[in-house]
Amino acid sequence: MGRIFVIDKTMKEMATVKDKKFTKATFPVEGMTCASCANSIQSMLRTREGVAEADVNFAGKTLQVAYDEREVSPAQLRETVQEIGFDILIEEKTQEELEERQAQALAKLKRKTIIAGVLALPVFVLGMFFHSAFAWGNWAMLILTAPVLLWAGQRFFVGAWLQAKHFRANMDTLVALSTGIAFVFSVFNTVYPEFFISRGLMPHVYYEAVAVIIAFILLGKYLEENAKDRSSSAIKKLMGLQPKTVRVLRGNTEMKLKVEEVQLGDRVVLLPGERVPVDGEVAAGSTYVDESMLSGEPLPVQKNPGDTLYAGTINQKGSVQLVAQKTGGETMLAHIIRLVQEAQGSKAPVQKLVDKIAGIFVPVVLVIALLTLAAWLVFGGEAYLTEALLSTISVLVIACPCALGLATPTAIMVGVGRGAENGILIKDAESLEHAHKVNAVILDKTGTITLGKPSVTDVVWAQDMAAKEQLETLFFSMEAQSEHPIAQAIYNFYKEKGQQATPLDSFNSLTGLGIEATYNGERYLAGNEKLLRQQGVALPEHLLQAARQLQEDAKTAIFFADGAQALAVFAVSDPIKPAAAEGIKAMQEAGLEIYMLTGDNRQTAEAVARQVAVAHYQAELLPTDKADFVKKLQAEGKVVAMVGDGINDAQALATADVSIAMGQGTDVAMEVAGITLMRSDLTQVAKAVKLSRATVQTIHQNLFWAFFYNVICIPVAAGVLFPFTGFLLSPMVAGAAMALSSVSVVANSLRLRAKNI
Incomplete structure (x- = not known):
């Protein structure tokens, strides 16, 4: 990359x-x-x-x-x-270096986990089944437990000490206190058992609890890190889209370089089947390129000299040379990766509350542990010293806030990654969380519902036209000299067919009406109906009816005529995107109310709204009017998402609760928007909302189980069931439960990867 x-x-x-x-x-x-x-x-x-x-x-x-x-x-x-x-x-x-560091840290954790488990197993067997069978049993357990505590568990004690120096506490504090107290107490009873024997008490040791707790916690952390690594798989997939090496022509020499060594202006050689390494312009050759990673469109796009290629896309058939225009962190692919990384690292609003809870959670647990110890000793006396110690250790171990801390960010990471894989770029976690509340969606018309590029949609010629090909050449030649946007659409229509222009005798632009020209002494006109009527040109009934029907469909009718009568009528319009109606239907089925806003005239707005089945629309709006309409819906209690693609949408995008930009729109719109759709496809809007709903549902599930786990388990660990059932939670079981809670939260978040959106 x-x-x-x-x-x-x-x-x-x-x-x-x-x-x-x-x-x-x-x-x-x-x-x-x-x-x-x-x-x-x-x-x-x-x-x-x-x-x-x-x-x-x-x-x-x-x-x-x-x-x-x-x-x-x-x-x-x-x-x-x-x-x-x-x-x-x-x-x-x-990114490769960062991943290597993470892999080394994970390997080190794995090694410590395995060694801790191997040493903890005989300690567990001796402590649980043969604790009084051998005179040397306690010493054997001490020797085996010491490396588990002091080497494998060293990180907990170092972390707890550094936190304590600043009067802070975290999970390391809980683990260090629980295992440290149990170990010191056990060593004391191993070295000087007479202290308790002389008082009529058994000198119990808890080496097995210490060793197993640390082994379980390390195992839980290892499984958790493995699972979290999978939650960021979207970044790795995006990273894998760029090749490591590239062929570059410098002078007459072709050389193979690392992709990061490519310089601006370098001529890159691209063979069939290769991924494009940098953003650049085709300098020689033509090909078809698979741009599905950007646009989502499955069909390859033809690329000719002057066209732009993007890093990460796949060259299909032809061999081309491109001039590097953007490299390294400046490419479109790098920009996408950076957006995903920042979004995965951002925090959802609900996380702020979780952070506050986590900040006071450990001190509260320490207080509960002290109260547990005091309650056992006050109400049970010295006879319950063993139970008091075990319950205190269990409270410290089981109350680790890991699951609470993982509940929101793991879901956000998977949700943002899932969006990226589907061409939905989410700028921050706040946008992802807010989108699930959206109940009203405002769509800009031009460039969002329509293609934003006027084109010829219909051509109706007068009946029994002679010399049609010659007349088309003449009409094309006239429109080629006009600067009007509609003329440009007609010019492009014929240019794509390979039409060639012919010299005209004269050309004149008639403002507000059309154009006129002479060719071989004959006069020709192209323009609206008003122009033809002013010039006394006859309008055949079938052409006039065709023009009326085209205008009802929100198309602009352009007549072509000679000095005597109209020869043809052309319809120019901004076509509706193929998936627009489907996308709007998907949004409506998702329970969203749809509004269409446009600066276009009411007749056009009504026709477009009718074709895509939008009941609510506003026409002839300025950019400030669009923003005001967003505020109006918000004042009615609606949570509004604005979807647009142009500079004129930026104000409304900034005003909306959730802003969504079409990926092929302007940079300004994408900069303002919280969500960018890489495909200019409205079906993606419904997918974005569904993704948000699924992500927020996962967050709520994670938080519920994280809180529920602590609310239920801490009292049980403290021994509230002991007076009624005689049940006392073992610290070893507490350690296993704590590890399982974190892994279960991450696993639940990973379910988002298989969610159908």
Whole structure:
């Protein structure tokens, strides 16, 4: 893909906050283990001078930060993060390098998980079944448990200490306290068992709980990281669309280079079956190109000299040479990847509430654990010391907020990725979440419902026309000299048929009426009905009726006549897109109310609305009128999505609750919009809304189970069932349940990949 920079120096986004300019950048984060970790990084950075905003995505392992370069540098941001036990990568890294680092970290975690499991197994067997069978049993378990705790579980203790230095707590705190207390207590009873024996109590040890808890937590983290890796598969698929090497002609020498070595102006040689490596213009040759990754259209597009090729598309048949115009991070493909990465790293509004809960969750759990210990000792006395210790450890282990932290970002990552795979580019998580509430959709007419390019749709000639081919050549020659948009449509119509112009004796433009010309001494006219009537030209009844019917269908009728009578009538209109009616029907079936807005006249608006079955429409509107109409619907309590493609739609797009731009529209419209449809296909709008509904439903499911899990499991771990049933949750089971909760949330989010939208 070329070099995908952690900070793209050429694409820095500047945001004005309180009259200051802040640089927005995204950095990969290393070392996070839970949502509280993400919250700690955020809160530390937000208190740093020069930082306007900081958001950490736990699932995506990214930090999005806005900072003033005059007051703080990336290196200083890194130092702040390192103080609490984490790290951010501020150096330039390719996506391949980032993936390699992640693979190495995952391999290291896997190795520790396996070794911890191998050591924990004999400890579990000895502790559960032979705890009093061997005099040396406790010492054997101590020797086996120590490396599990101090090597495999080292990360928890280091993280907890660094957090404690700043009076903070996270998942590491819970795991370190629970396993550390159990281990120290067990070592004490192993070395000095007489202390409890002299008091009539058994010197119990809990090595098996320590070893199994750490093994389970590591296993859960490994499975979780594996699953999260799959949630970002859309990025990897997009990355795989660009070749690693390319053939370049420099002078008369053809050389093979890495794609990131291609320079602007280089002449790239492309053979059949190869992917286009950079954006560029065809300089020689012609071919057909599969652009489905951009447009979604299955049919290959013919490319001739002067046409544009985009990186990631597939050359089908011909061999061509193209001149590189955009490389590396500037290509259309790189832009798409950057949008997807930023969207996957952004936060949905609901996540802000979850972040607040996660921020206070661990301190609350610590208080509950202390209350659990106190309650057991107050109401049970020393006889229940063992139960008090086990219950306290279980509370600390089972209450890890990982599932809570993963609930929203994993669903957002999968949802954004799923959208990208379907040609729906979502700029931020807020747009994805809001879209599920939409109940009214406003469609701009030109370029959204229609193609936005006038063309000839009908040709009706007078009956028994002689010398028709010669007259067509004459008509084409006249329109070729006119600058009117309608004339351009007629010119293109004949040009595509290979028509050639012929010299005219004279040519004159008649403003508001049409054009006139002479050829071989004969006078010819082309224009509206008014022109012909003014010039006293006869209008055959069947041509006049044809013109009336065409006008009723919102088409512009252009007559062609000689000095005596009309010879033909041509219909020019902006054709409705093939999938427009289908797309509008899909939106209506999804429960959306459709409105069409246009600056065109009422007759045209009515005809288009009738053809695509839209009941509500407004005509002859200025850009400000469109924005006002959005506000009107919002005032009625509707949640409005605006779909447009032009500069004149930008104001309405910015006003709407959800803004959707057609991918072949203007850059301004796409910049304002929260969602961009790579295909100019209205069926994608319904898909975007359905995707949002499915994603939000998944988020709600994840949050429900994350909260439900803690609400139910923490009291059980504390021992509320013990007085009634004698049941006490084992810390080992608590560790397994905690790991399973995180994995289940990620797995539920991954179901979105198979969701039918």
